[in-house]
Amino acid sequence: MNIFKFSILPGWLLCLVVFFTACSRKDSTPITVTSLSSFQDKINNGLLLNSFERNGEDFVFNFEKGQLQVSEKEIKNIVPILDQWKTLITFIDNSQITVPSKGNALDFIVENILLNPTGYNPLAAKVNVALPTFGRIKVTVLGKNNASGNITHLCKETSAKQTVPVLGLYPDYNNTIELAYTDLEGNERGKTQIKIKTTALPSSFPEQFLVKSFPNKMEPGVNLVNYNGESEIDLSVPYMVDNNGDVRWALLLKTSPELNKLAASVGFKRTKNGTFIAGDQNANRIVELDMFGTLIRQWDILKLGYIFHHEISEAQNGNFLINVTKTTAKLTNGAPRINDIIIEFDPQNSSVVKEWDLTNMVDSSRLFPPDSGTPSQFGQSPTNWAHNNSVGEMGNDILATMRYQGVFCYTRAGKLRWIISPHKKWSALLQPYLLTPIDENGNIITDNNVLQGDASANHFDWAWGPHTPVVINENHILVFDNGYNRNWKSNWSTSGNNYSRVVEYKINEVNKTVQQVWSYGKSRGESCFSPAMSGVQYLPQTKNVLFCPGMNVQMTKGKGGRIVEINPITNEVVFDLELTSTSGYGFHRTQRMNLYPDTI
Missing domain, CATH: 2.120.10.30 (TolB, C-terminal domain)
Structure with missing residues (x-):
């Protein structure tokens, strides 16, 4: 039995491999795509695709929880787009599905940063993020001098688009904030950093x-x-x-x-x-x-x-x-x-x-x-x-x-x-x-x-x-x-x-x-x-x-x-x-x- 494993490969190389497989099929019997709903279930549960591999005449897709085994006859093309944390799968009937996947950098998730959104809390911000799929954000405002100043919180929100509360900024400082993207249980998937510059507190402050x-x-x-x-x-x-x-x-x-x-x-x-x-x-x-x-x-x-x-x-x-x-x-x-x-x-x-x-x-x-x-x-x-x-x-x-x-x-x-x-x-x-x-x-x-x-x-x-x-x-x-x-x-x-x-x-x-x-x-x-x-x-x-x-x-x-x-x-x-x-x-x-x- 031959096993070909596909982790995080460049999209062009993976396309060549899968394209070669599709072109070498000799069976001209029409193929019915049955795996689409199984992929959709994984997506609906907020699971990321970690890797996939070819096992004989099947593809095995390894998700954060569980696997999907799909006949290679159903699949026409697989394109990982790892800088956007997704994989595009094209089936033999030309239907497609985008599967959230473990990727590389997460800088793209940050859409907007709003410091002091109410006008009353100069040491707080709201950050709008768009995540690859459901998950949570763990916020860490890094301490000025050492980790004893770190303030970390795992947020409750789990939707793919969410507003992240950032609390604990230093006044009059260019703060470094780490945003870790986790699964629903808080297991880290990846992270990115942002900077937020604050102003000084009033001179009358204690x-x-x-x-x-x-x-x-x-x-x-x-x-x-x-x-x-x-x-x-x-x-x-x-x-x-x-x-x-x-x-x-x-x-x-x-x-x-x-x-x-x-x-x-x-x-x-x-x-x-x-x-x-x-x-x-x-x-x-x-x-x-x-x-x-x-x-x-x-x-x-x-x-x-x-x-x-x-x-x-x-x-x-x-x-x-x-x-x-x-x-x-x-x-x-x-x-x-x-x-x-x-x-x-x-x-x-x-x-x-x-x-x-x-x-x-x-x-x-x-x-x-x-x-x-x-x-x-x-x-x-x-x-x-x-x-x-x-x-x-x-x-x-x-x-x-x-x-x-x-x-x-x-x-x-x-x-x-x-x-x-x-x-x-x-x-x-x-x-x-x-x-x-x-x-x-x-x-x-x-x-x-x-x-x-x-x-x-x-x-x-x-x-x-x-x-x-x-x-x-x-x-x-x-x-x-x-x-x-x-x-x-x-x-x-x-x-x-x-x-x-x-x-x-x-x-x-x-x-x-x-x-x-x-x-x-x-x-x-x-x-x-x-x-x-x-x-x-x-x-x-x-x-x-x-x-x-x-x-x-x-x-x-x-x-x-x-x-x-x-x-x-x-x-x-x-x-x-x-x-x-x-x-x-x-x-x-x-x-x-x-x-x-x-x-x-």
Whole structure:
């Protein structure tokens, strides 16, 4: 049996071989072409022809998956056009079929490159490609200096003509982007490169100073920095920095007719659908955007009687949990009250499905009037008695923080479960919900000064002006302890002994106890002290912790915010990045995430 194998041969040589075969046939019986539908099935399944060979009186076509064996009597001509990744097969009845085939260079697939397609994201582009057949594109923006700066994403789209999102471009740089063409499972078929030149970011953009970075010890991803501009009601400028401290994504919404006054406060949160949601303190609305800054949906909550304050997060059921002020809420004396309502909002029906009034759970008369050292906008008052600043879920319950009252958990029915807070001034009705601190050995702390918050123990302290409670597991949480007026002493105008912490608490709801398991930040002093804003994040892949003091933090030069990643087992700092701005606002919150959402 003679076998002739045809891999990637020049078209003229292959034509000669096949033409010779066709001319030497002696059988003049009419031939019926039966293989056309089999070829079409392979094409419909998005399979490339890798090679073909002659085996006796048949041709064997080797596809990425499977073979086709076709009588040489059916085929008149085979012409590989490898620079276009296709093979033209002419049958004996002169019918033809073009079969997508493994070829050479892929430069021809790029039809168009559009940098900053919306006008709001100068570090993003869309690339239109025409592929030989169905498949996916794996995008890699190559790092400036080494592979640690590479940003790679395998896109979901599988059609032959598609628009590829390119995210993670460097500003003011001639970026190199690799486009790898893969099969539906992500196996690479070939690749090409393109160049995209970007412009510089505005001169007013925050500055980044990398203190240290050990990428091999860090949680993968970039850092979403929710920079709130010169104030909480200024235009927000969310951006992302990588593990080298380079900005790789930014939304500059000043020219957006719909979002040019977006004051996103806590900032952008990624949804399960891959979009961003944010509250707008200026317009009292909720907005949903894509990665390019396109406004997808918006909801006016002022029409429903609410003013947005601080945080929005997506619940497990897809609804939004939002900190708000109710426009009609009053104290018992008729005075207005603010920042003490949490709502659950159904985005599909644009309706509030649940409202929790914190005055029904916590005593609104528990007040600690600030001294003259605390700026009035940050001091407690009868109107702003709670200052609810964070909300999330703990299992089926709601977990939240109030700057002036502590960390608390309650059921969806509005029943209080527990409170982590200094025991001072709580009413008899609420005392049963106060968790009692225990030391590192599990012994109850009985020192009344510690219980009341007048002093801190060696291995336990309360969270002062807390933010961002984060669930690690069913009984462990992380909290950002701002150190706001720690031990009831104003610390806004003083320096030297101030500090903020990330603290891990272990909660025993049966015994009504709380134990400080781990903390970080005290030894950093003023270099990590943020009396307001800020956040923490548990990083599940490495089990590291992100500690992010965001306001008026003392930097190497100036003030701003700091992003610190810590291994809590060794206390090693594996990432430390300073972000400075003229206002001293570094960010409201920061979160580690993949640059690309999983949905695109």
